[in-house]
Each structure stands twice: as C-alpha cells, then as structure tokens.
Amino acid sequence: MRILLVEDDETIGGAVRDHIAATPHAIDWVKNLADATEVTSAVHYGLILLDLQLPDGIGIDFLRKLRRKPDETPVIILTARDQISDRIDGLNSGADDYLVKPFNLDELSARIMAVARRYSGSPQPTIRFADLEIDLPQRRISLSGKDVVLTGREWAVLDLLVARPGAIVSKDQIEEALYAFGSEIESNTVEVYVSRLRKKIGRDRIRTARGVGYCLGER
Numbered sequence: 001m002r003i004l005l006v007e008d009d010e011t012i013g014g015a016v017r018d019h020i021a022a023t024p025h026a027i028d029w030v031k032n033l034a035d036a037t038e039v040t041s042a043v044h045y046g047l048i049l050l051d052l053q054l055p056d057g058i059g060i061d062f063l064r065k066l067r068r069k070p071d072e073t074p075v076i077i078l079t080a081r082d083q084i085s086d087r088i089d090g091l092n093s094g095a096d097d098y099l100v101k102p103f104n105l106d107e108l109s110a111r112i113m114a115v116a117r118r119y120s121g122s123p124q125p126t127i128r129f130a131d132l133e134i135d136l137p138q139r140r141i142s143l144s145g146k147d148v149v150l151t152g153r154e155w156a157v158l159d160l161l162v163a164r165p166g167a168i169v170s171k172d173q174i175e176e177a178l179y180a181f182g183s184e185i186e187s188n189t190v191e192v193y194v195s196r197l198r199k200k201i202g203r204d205r206i207r208t209a210r211g212v213g214y215c216l217g218e219r
Helices: 012-019 031-041 058-069 084-092 105-120 152-161 173-178 190-203
Strands: 002-006 024-032 047-051 075-079 097-102 126-129 134-135 141-143 147-149 205-209 213-218
Touching: 002 012, 002 031, 012 024, 012 105, 024 031, 031 047, 031 058, 031 147, 047 058, 058 075, 058 084, 075 084, 075 105, 097 105, 097 152, 141 190, 152 173, 152 190, 152 213, 173 190, 173 213, 190 205
Parallel strands: 002 024, 002 047, 047 075, 075 097
Antiparallel strands: 126 134, 134 141, 141 147, 205 213
C-alpha cells in the first residue's frame, strides 16, 4: 500500500517515514497542505496520515475538502490535540481513526492494518487459499505449513492482490505501488515481481488477465 504522510515536524515525520519504509508499505512525505493537495491530485494513495497543525493551514480543512470531492481515501489523524471535542470533530469530518502524539510506532502500524482491512472488505486478518495462509498483521505467509519469506516489494504487490481476491489489479496500480519505493520502474518490473511471487506462493494462485492485469485466486 502506498501511504501519504502530511507532517511538518522533522523528528516525528522522519520516525514515521523510516518505520513505514521498513515495512512492505511505501510512503511519501510532504510537510504542508499545498504539497498534500498537489500530490493527492496526481497519485492514488491507499491511506493518508494527516497532522492537524500545519504551516499553511489546518488538516481538518484539507480532510473536509477531500471528502467533498468525494474522495474516500482512508485518513488517520496524527495530532497533539487530545481533547474529546477535537477527536469528535476529526471523526465527524471524515477521519477513519485518530491517534494522539506522542504515539507508539507499532500501534500506528496496527491501526494502519486495521483501517486497510476495513476498506478491503476483509475483516479477517488471516486469509487462506487451500494450503496457503497469509497473516496480514504479522506479515507472515506459510505454504503447506512452511514459512515463506517475501521482500518488501513482493509484499507491496501481494497487498494489492489480497485486498480484493478474485478482482483484477491493473499493471498501472502495481507500478504505482512499486514506484513509491524510490527506484526507477522498468518496462518489465511488474512481470518480474509477479513471477517471483508465483514461485513462492504457487504459480496458479496469481492469474493473468492478458492486457489488463492480475488477480489472486485459485484456478
């Protein structure tokens, strides 16, 4: 999943960016609302982490504009404002969760996964396909009882496929998820990572929709 962090504090922003970058998720970091508006108009994000007090405005105003578009991108507010009235205002404005600073980075990861499951329509943290078991919160995979180790980019591809089992994920969507990792995307990058995943979880579990994309499911 590709995540946008909107945070002007260098220490907090750096810590969150580094923590998420070490997971299978990709992250872009901007430090004001003008940049947030610009990037969200060009890139589809799976989640936005939004500070409220920013140099050029209030995060709540950005959130309200997002929802009026309408744009249903999940949003988790990260803020030092801990009053009940602030929480209520944030949630009523369209936030999916509200986390008060200072917060534990592992708790942030858990909340990100919870929101992602909610939007994927899969409340179950563990997904099974015959002898393949995918534990999303723990980022663990087992095939016939044996652990399977994925790289960060392989997880990025699998996350997209798992979000909607049986539905086609386009090549462009996969490229966008991989691009956020900061490396140049070559013409065969998607095919390379899909091929690697097939070797690890079973070739028949990722189907090709020729000229369109890929989907996860049993043949």
